[in-house]
Amino acid sequence: MTDEILKGKLAFLREAEQLKDVLRSAHTSSGRQESTAEHSWRLCLMVLVFEQELAGLDLQKLLKLCVIHDLGEAIHGDIPAVSQAAHPHKSEQERADLLQLTRSLEPSLRDSLLGLWEEYEAAATPEARAVKALDKLETLLQHNQGRNPENFDYGFNLGYGRRYTSATPLFQTLRELVDEDTRRHLGQQATEA
Template sequence: MKQAELAGILAFLNGAEQLKQTLRSAHTSNGRQESTAEHTWRLCLMVMLFEKQFSDIDMLKLLKMCIIHDLGEAISGDIAAVDQIEGHDKGAQERTDLLQLMAPLPQDLQDEILLLWDEYEHASSPEAMMQKPLISWKPCYSTRKA
């Protein structure tokens, strides 16, 4: 790996780290607002735990989609469904933000992430169609205490 590629990856990771402070409209079981990083971690954990139930799904691809689906929130934050403005294309904004965040990455990584994100956004693969309901289920589940 060339030094410039490594520097680009590190710059991307530094930008993506903002997801630890990016708060979402969903709350944790103790009532505090959840960060995008926490949301992503829990979604990935759910996928791992249900792996045996979905043997026809490419789990690595699904996990990658889970990891990257909200990366754009590092730039503009989370827009809750109730706060979305009619006529404003949330997906287009998230894609623009993702492109900005990925700019330092080597082109092959940008291409891979964007392809996965587009599949997720358009639910154009079995993995993307599996991820969408898990995302919807997770906020409902996380608000319930054991």
């Protein structure tokens, strides 16, 4: 391994640090906006926690997909789930941003990271579909756990990501449990209104 390859990897890691400052629309339980890096961290944690239930899937690939899935957001930021329909070119922008972010890496590593992102984006494998489902569930968990503004749209949660969370009995059951929390929040909002 040459010094130039190592310098390129360090340059990439310095740029990827931007993901720590990319804020999402979700709030933490203390009321501050969460970062995309925090979301990705808990997504990785979910894979580890549900490792037994995900038996038969490649754990290393699951974790790689979790780490890479939102990495392109380091450049142009996150588009909140409630606004994604208004951004039909989101995927193309994220891909371009990921290419920019990985430009200092040697081609084989850059292609590997881009390949993981493309696999996730296309939900092309059982691992990618599992990470898609967990990604949606993590978002819903944060919506329900966070100290949100009074006008937070909990109703959005009930339809969000169903395409992926309906894919297996595990994800269906997790979804039902998370939806119970959402309905509780909706009930509380109704009584406070």
